[in-house]
Amino acid sequence: MNDDKHKLSMHSGRLEALGDGIFSVAMTILVIELKLPSVKGNNWNDLLNALHQTWTEMLCYLISFIVLGIMWFGHRMMFEYITKTNRYFIFLGVLFYMVVCFVPFSTRFLAANTFKWYGVLLYGINLSLCNLTLYAQWQYGIHRPSLHAREIPGEIKKEAKKLFLLSPIVYSVAIAFSFYLPQVSIAIFIITPIVYLIPNIFDKYLP
Amino acid sequence: MNDDKHKLSMHSGRLEALGDGIFSVAMTILVIELKLPSVKGNNWNDLLNALHQTWTEMLCYLISFIVLGIMWFGHRMMFEYITKTNRYFIFLGVLFYMVVCFVPFSTRFLAANTFKWYGVLLYGINLSLCNLTLYAQWQYGIHRPSLHAREIPGEIKKEAKKLFLLSPIVYSVAIAFSFYLPQVSIAIFIITPIVYLIPNIFDKYLP
Amino acid sequence: MNDDKHKLSMHSGRLEALGDGIFSVAMTILVIELKLPSVKGNNWNDLLNALHQTWTEMLCYLISFIVLGIMWFGHRMMFEYITKTNRYFIFLGVLFYMVVCFVPFSTRFLAANTFKWYGVLLYGINLSLCNLTLYAQWQYGIHRPSLHAREIPGEIKKEAKKLFLLSPIVYSVAIAFSFYLPQVSIAIFIITPIVYLIPNIFDKYLP
Amino acid sequence: MNDDKHKLSMHSGRLEALGDGIFSVAMTILVIELKLPSVKGNNWNDLLNALHQTWTEMLCYLISFIVLGIMWFGHRMMFEYITKTNRYFIFLGVLFYMVVCFVPFSTRFLAANTFKWYGVLLYGINLSLCNLTLYAQWQYGIHRPSLHAREIPGEIKKEAKKLFLLSPIVYSVAIAFSFYLPQVSIAIFIITPIVYLIPNIFDKYLP
Numbered sequence: 001m002n003d004d005k006h007k008l009s010m011h012s013g014r015l016e017a018l019g020d021g022i023f024s025v026a027m028t029i030l031v032i033e034l035k036l037p038s039v040k041g042n043n044w045n046d047l048l049n050a051l052h053q054t055w056t057e058m059l060c061y062l063i064s065f066i067v068l069g070i071m072w073f074g075h076r077m078m079f080e081y082i083t084k085t086n087r088y089f090i091f092l093g094v095l096f097y098m099v100v101c102f103v104p105f106s107t108r109f110l111a112a113n114t115f116k117w118y119g120v121l122l123y124g125i126n127l128s129l130c131n132l133t134l135y136a137q138w139q140y141g142i143h144r145p146s147l148h149a150r151e152i153p154g155e156i157k158k159e160a161k162k163l164f165l166l167s168p169i170v171y172s173v174a175i176a177f178s179f180y181l182p183q184v185s186i187a188i189f190i191i192t193p194i195v196y197l198i199p200n201i202f203d204k205y206l207p
Numbered sequence: 208m209n210d211d212k213h214k215l216s217m218h219s220g221r222l223e224a225l226g227d228g229i230f231s232v233a234m235t236i237l238v239i240e241l242k243l244p245s246v247k248g249n250n251w252n253d254l255l256n257a258l259h260q261t262w263t264e265m266l267c268y269l270i271s272f273i274v275l276g277i278m279w280f281g282h283r284m285m286f287e288y289i290t291k292t293n294r295y296f297i298f299l300g301v302l303f304y305m306v307v308c309f310v311p312f313s314t315r316f317l318a319a320n321t322f323k324w325y326g327v328l329l330y331g332i333n334l335s336l337c338n339l340t341l342y343a344q345w346q347y348g349i350h351r352p353s354l355h356a357r358e359i360p361g362e363i364k365k366e367a368k369k370l371f372l373l374s375p376i377v378y379s380v381a382i383a384f385s386f387y388l389p390q391v392s393i394a395i396f397i398i399t400p401i402v403y404l405i406p407n408i409f410d411k412y413l414p
Numbered sequence: 415m416n417d418d419k420h421k422l423s424m425h426s427g428r429l430e431a432l433g434d435g436i437f438s439v440a441m442t443i444l445v446i447e448l449k450l451p452s453v454k455g456n457n458w459n460d461l462l463n464a465l466h467q468t469w470t471e472m473l474c475y476l477i478s479f480i481v482l483g484i485m486w487f488g489h490r491m492m493f494e495y496i497t498k499t500n501r502y503f504i505f506l507g508v509l510f511y512m513v514v515c516f517v518p519f520s521t522r523f524l525a526a527n528t529f530k531w532y533g534v535l536l537y538g539i540n541l542s543l544c545n546l547t548l549y550a551q552w553q554y555g556i557h558r559p560s561l562h563a564r565e566i567p568g569e570i571k572k573e574a575k576k577l578f579l580l581s582p583i584v585y586s587v588a589i590a591f592s593f594y595l596p597q598v599s600i601a602i603f604i605i606t607p608i609v610y611l612i613p614n615i616f617d618k619y620l621p
Numbered sequence: 622m623n624d625d626k627h628k629l630s631m632h633s634g635r636l637e638a639l640g641d642g643i644f645s646v647a648m649t650i651l652v653i654e655l656k657l658p659s660v661k662g663n664n665w666n667d668l669l670n671a672l673h674q675t676w677t678e679m680l681c682y683l684i685s686f687i688v689l690g691i692m693w694f695g696h697r698m699m700f701e702y703i704t705k706t707n708r709y710f711i712f713l714g715v716l717f718y719m720v721v722c723f724v725p726f727s728t729r730f731l732a733a734n735t736f737k738w739y740g741v742l743l744y745g746i747n748l749s750l751c752n753l754t755l756y757a758q759w760q761y762g763i764h765r766p767s768l769h770a771r772e773i774p775g776e777i778k779k780e781a782k783k784l785f786l787l788s789p790i791v792y793s794v795a796i797a798f799s800f801y802l803p804q805v806s807i808a809i810f811i812i813t814p815i816v817y818l819i820p821n822i823f824d825k826y827l828p
Binding site: 434 | 637644645648649655658663667668690700774823
């Protein structure tokens, strides 16, 4: 019992700061990697042609930026409930950050192979792993009351589970389509983030 | 009513930290992308020639750095008044960060096409979108009293509106000039940031 | 004695923030430097071949990410005990950050020379220096009670010493093997991080 | 007088966070830009030759890392005394960050032209500007009591002035030498940071 006074608080602030850093570098890096459109003449058509040549690349980066924004939001929400950390929670956090760091890489791969099944495959797997590792961290967290800042309502747990698992399922469908209709896969990548913007049960608890 | 104890605070600190990260990467990246001047001989003239070849590029980066600094300041001011967040405020924040991340890209494009109308066009649109998305976030914020830290004086709202909308208007003029006198456009890009340094109503509330 | 009221607190928060920034850039940079696999055809075999060509590179980056994650954890733990700083503590911190910043460089070198003794040598030296500089900072810190936030239990000091010195010793063995059996060296680089995930005395003090 | 309740606190925390971000990116970027040594054979001599070819580059990066670390320390010290900000203090801060962001650029230039007068010239000017802009910010800050967290002892002001102006003076000497004996200039760049590690009056106020 005399260990009690040596108990550490291990506030989650540092882990959040590392995450904010990683997200901000990953999001900025997305745009850094865009190739400059090269305009061949001085007419509107020349500009439009140049932009047209980079539009799939541009689109992939826009999708990834929004997706990373949504993941950041989910990650940020988690720390409203969980404000202490331990070795395993941090380890799961590092895994999550690792797959987040791969997003600029798989985006670049998708941009180079936009309507190819393998482009869709690696991208879909990467985004799914982001959700699944964050879900693993959340699951570990909600089962360790010593990490909690407050009671976690039952409906929040249910809603979070639904939101975490939705995109891996949807992205599996995108991957399945990629072998025949990769355009549909890309459409799924565009639509899915929008679903996360629809009001849900969380909003009731937000200011 | 029993949801009240589950109400989350959603302090804006994390969103600000993400923004500080994004601004710091975007600002540092500007300079990373500068090409090294290559000095051909050992005289002053050789150095001056080498610097002369990179001066438009250098100038574009300096303008962008100062502009990003001013935007960071506006963004920072907003969080003196608004200290809580919700899904929509954060979504608008992510949009703002997205266009901020594009600034190194459109700066590179302007540096490669400094006195071309399309260089001015994309750069002007990008900077305008930065102001407009930040303005959208501010507008959303000031109409949600549950996000406020303090009362927002009426004159602050008026002044903020003026400052947010000034640069999109001025940059439209710059774009209009670009088709005939791109030098004037560049001059506008140089002068506009200076306007934001002139004392305004905000200063009265600052230490 | 009238200097007492001028005594500065020099909280470690800023040094930690600098470290979080450096770790987050270093970790994200690791992945940025990965070359895109180039898929030559449209079959599974083509994808597998392309991935196969990058697997050693991929592996080096994964190891480094996990190693940096573990070092970040060690660094983070230190600041549970030490929350004030002075010139020398900060100088040792800057040295630690310097060798951390070299990890993406030595990882790139290992990826280019995976089964060569010199690849293993530089990488092993770099990772060892990370541990040794952090250990130097910790040693300085624990001998300056004016920097402490709380009493540091004796068994924590012993365990920390063990954990700090373990990897330099193990990496020396990896370097020794590299001249004859570089595969064993790489295996040691893979296994060592796992050792740091085994529960240890620290866990008893964590939430 | 009814403006008093609308007075903003404008704590310096955000400006410090932006600075920590910029320093951490600039410091990490230094190392990213290092070229990999290419080892031609399998002997110790081959490794030593490869390292020998990159040693001046390596040296420039090491100097810059330590110099940036010392500047970060100076910057960090300033915020022990000044904890509130206004438009002009922030503007001077952005100028300081701008020249800090140029350090990886001028380091790259020095690495490409190590023993050339123009390499030394740009590098020396850049480092001097870092000190001078930070000094300008400090000077503005110490003359605005409304920004202070605590009384600033007279001897601190004197010592700070000395430390801020020392390196621009010394670097001017380095530049003067560069036209005849660039080796001396590089020696000055190596020695100067060490001077800042010598105990000074500040230490008396630190924990």
